[in-house]
């Protein structure tokens with residue numbers, strides 16, 4: 161009998177598209193409070209793994225257990241309500257909404273106003289207006305945290321890529337998740353922006369008590385902030401462990417540098 | 426507390442003195458219009474106003490939620506028949522409740538029609554909704570409760586009629602038009618403001634999110650099934666209620682008044698007006714209804730010089746339908762020009778005019 165179940169348990173997760181196994185029999189555990197990073201070459205199956213955890217794809221085999229509850233087979237909105245938020249590698253923002261409204265959308269499940277309540281928002285005292293104001297204050301805190309004040313009322317589609325990545329993060333934080341999946345958060349950012357990002361991600365872990373799984377290509381950033389690291393290639397798990405162990409692992413170096421470069425020294 | 430106020434400003438309807446001034450002026454103008462323009466035109470204004478309600482409702486679905494519908498004439502018909510039958514068979518039933526129930530019945534149909542929208546996208550959804558609209562008129566035409574092909578006459582909704590007549594300012598027929606005008610215009614203003622509020626709050630945001638990225642909306646906790654069908658239902662409610670008003674306005678309904686060309690006109694109002702804005706559908710409904718009413722054969726042949734020329738051309742070179750075919754061509758051309766030169770629709774013109782006048786008259 162298992163006494164203590166992990167925060168997140170992935171067992172034998174498998175999916176294929178046509179003849180290609182995008183994720184092949186992958187198992188790992190994530191403990192509460194850690195930053196768990198996933199690395200691997202392009203096409204390794206990292207994003208597909210996120211899509212499986214967040215319910216966008218259904219696994220062909222295997223299971224995902226979050227806080228002791230099986231979540232594979234659930235719809236994305238159901239998984240979100242359990243406390244898992246994510247960002248997207250190829251930005252999926254609401255481009256014709258303002259930054260504020262994008263973040264407010266993240267508050268959706270913390271709010272109650274329905275059709276009638278919304279339509280009858282007559283004046284400041286109405287329940288809809290009061291709820292809006294409260295949640296806008298919560299959204300504003302995130303805007304301040306990520307220093308987005310200057311673009312608060314801009315349409316997201318008009319902003320540069322790096323800023324859009326941050327708004328993805330802001331929107332996910334607005335959900336107040338317990339687990340946050342970040343898919344290449346630093347892509348398209350310059351060095352200065354990356355430094356800020358590292359600082360914020362550490363804060364999200366420590367101050368907000370949010371567990372993080374991060375896919376990231378920037379090895380410097382990965383080594384800097386990860387508590388634990390997993391490498392995958394061709395949909396399969398290569399190895400997992402402390403960042404230094406994984407980075408020095410022979411299979412990992414092979415996957416990144418190619419067979420020949422490894423063989424020489 | 427000052428902090429709190431700034432958050433309310435984000436969602437406040439009239440957040441500046443200029444806006445308050447214009448909104449107040451608009452209400453006053455709308456109130457005194459019956460004293461300024463002849464009865465026939467007032468009747469036209471009421472018709473335009475009904476279409477504004479439809480366009481606002483359709484815009485919630487098409488402009489804000491990003492779903493298409495070519496079947497809204499069906500909801501319009503359902504509303505018209507439901508309201509008519511209610512006031513006919515329950516004479517003491519207040520017309521306003523009849524309208525709300527008509528809207529709710531249309532909403533129920535909207536909900537059902539919304540279900541396939543989860544699997545169908547773009548052109549496929551367009552065809553499914555088109556089929557719905559066409560099926561509705563077939564059904565209405567076959568049952569005797571609905572008056573069959575002959576249709577139904579609609580009782581007058583009275584209300585302010587006697588009061589207006591007794592005031593001595595209006596004749597009997599004028600009183601009927603003025604009464605309808607006030608009823609229709611008040612309902613339009615209320616419906617417009619409610620739509621605006623809805624789109625500023627939680628549900629409306631979810632609709633827009635689905636339009637911009639359904640995958641992200643879903644991952645942010647939005648149940649796509651629920652909100653897509655809800656958007657259909659809300660849109661159908663607006664359209665059904667407007668259909669009820671149309672029945673009262675027209676005094677007579679039959680299935681032919683709701684054919685699929687009407688669905689296309691509704692869609693044109695929203696597209697020409699500018700998708701996904703509050704003012705766009707209002708402008709679109711005004712221009713399309715106006716053209717629809719006034720681009721008739723006799724008004725074209727009455728245009729000095731050009732009218733005669735067009736009459737000669739059509740009589741010699743086109744079919745016996747004559748000048749009527751020209752009116753449809755002109756109608757189409759106007760639509761093409763608007764969409765071609767202002768991709769944002771009339772809403773785009775509106776923004777430019779607003780920029781130009783900025784804070785006038787302050």
Ligand SMILES: Nc1ncnc2c1ncn2[C@@H]1O[C@H](COP(=O)(O)OP(=O)(O)OP(=O)(O)O)[C@@H](O)[C@H]1O
Pocket residue numbers: 177180181182200201202203204205206207208209249
């Ligand atoms: N919906 C899909 N249909 C078909 N093939 C897919 C689908 N999703 C992913 N794949 C394939 O699965 C493999 C893994 O893709 P995935 O996006 O997970 O890679 P990744 O590790 O995130 O790569 P990158 O670093 O480039 O983002 C790729 O070969 C991809 O083409």
Ligand SMILES: [Mg+2]
Pocket residue numbers: 206207208249
């Ligand atoms: Mg990827």
